[in-house]
Amino acid sequence: MLNYQLDRTFAALADPTRRAMVERLVQGPATVSELAKPLPMSLPAAMLHLKVLEECGLVTSEKTGRVRTCRIDPLVLSQAEKWVGERRQMWERSLDRLGAFLDQTKPEDQS
Amino acid sequence: MSRSVTHASFTITRHWNHAPARVFEAFAKEEAKRKWFAPGVESFDRIFDFREGGRETMSGKHPDGKVSAFDCVYRDIVTPTATEAGRIIYSYVMHLNGAKISVSQAAIEILPEAGGTKLVLTEYGDYLDGYDDAGSREHGTNWLMDLLEKSLTD
Numbered sequence: 023m024l025n026y027q028l029d030r031t032f033a034a035l036a037d038p039t040r041r042a043m044v045e046r047l048v049q050g051p052a053t054v055s056e057l058a059k060p061l062p063m064s065l066p067a068a069m070l071h072l073k074v075l076e077e078c079g080l081v082t083s084e085k086t087g088r089v090r091t092c093r094i095d096p097l098v099l100s101q102a103e104k105w106v107g108e109r110r111q112m113w114e115r116s117l118d119r120l121g122a123f124l125d126q127t128k129p130e131d132q133s
Numbered sequence: 134m135s136r137s138v139t140h141a142s143f144t145i146t147r148h149w150n151h152a153p154a155r156v157f158e159a160f161a162k163e164e165a166k167r168k169w170f171a172p173g174v175e176s177f178d179r180i181f182d183f184r185e186g187g188r189e190t191m192s193g194k195h196p197d198g199k200v201s202a203f204d205c206v207y208r209d210i211v212t213p214t215a216t217e218a219g220r221i222i223y224s225y226v227m228h229l230n231g232a233k234i235s236v237s238q239a240a241i242e243i244l245p246e247a248g249g250t251k252l253v254l255t256e257y258g259d260y261l262d263g264y265d266d267a268g269s270r271e272h273g274t275n276w277l278m279d280l281l282e283k284s285l286t287d
Binding site for chain 1: 139141143145147149151155156159165168169170171172227234235237252254256258260261
């Protein structure tokens with residue numbers, strides 16, 4: 023997976039509809055209509071979200087007859103790509119703690 | 134065993150209502166850095182030599198049993214003032230359970246801004262496949278779920 027695709031993965035997961043789709047697919051494969059059914063939107067709108075997930079490589083789909091089945095594809099993430107994601111998360115958490123540390127140790131004479 | 138190198142970079146930006154000098158100190162002083170860098174980790178092999186050419190190392194045993202080792206050399210250190218930017222640039226190697234997982238460079242820019250500090254962290258790295266990737270589907274799924282959980286709690 024190329025670097026920009028990893029950025030797209032993070033961007034794709036920033037959306038609640040797409041997270042709902044991924045959470046459903048982690049349980050197992052589903053058809054497009056099964057994925058769209060619980061969502062408060064039209065089928066074409068759901069398909070646009072699905073397209074984003076497919077473009078970043080998180081989800082693959084195949085058509086059998088008139089039914090398109092989607093599945094999650096965590097294999098797109100190699101071990102090395104996981105390191106990148108984990109490193110980013112490590113920094114995010116460290117900087118969260120640094121922000122909290124600065125708040126807690128703020129000198130009284132500063133406003 | 135699959136061997137590969139993934140080249141990647143990312144940037145994280147934070148805004149804090151604290152003076153640049155205080156943000157810089159949190160990196161420059163060991164007792165301050167200890168509070169936020171890796172708290173809750175049983176650490177050993179500690180070196181802290183904050184100067185250009187100086188080295189910082191820390192190995193740690195995490196609550197889940199993983200052992201990580203951080204080994205860095207400071208390459209560029211500029212102390213910020215109230216009006217001028219400072220920066221800390223270091224190169225570092227990470228090991229996880231004895232396997233080398235990355236060789237990277239981190240640039241931490243500490244920029245004065247109205248009311249406080251803007252911090253921009255940029256990491257450029259070579260991320261390495263260092264061990265047998267058996268079970269990657271399961272790991273990939275777990276990683277994905279962690280990512281989801283994090284994005285939900287942000």
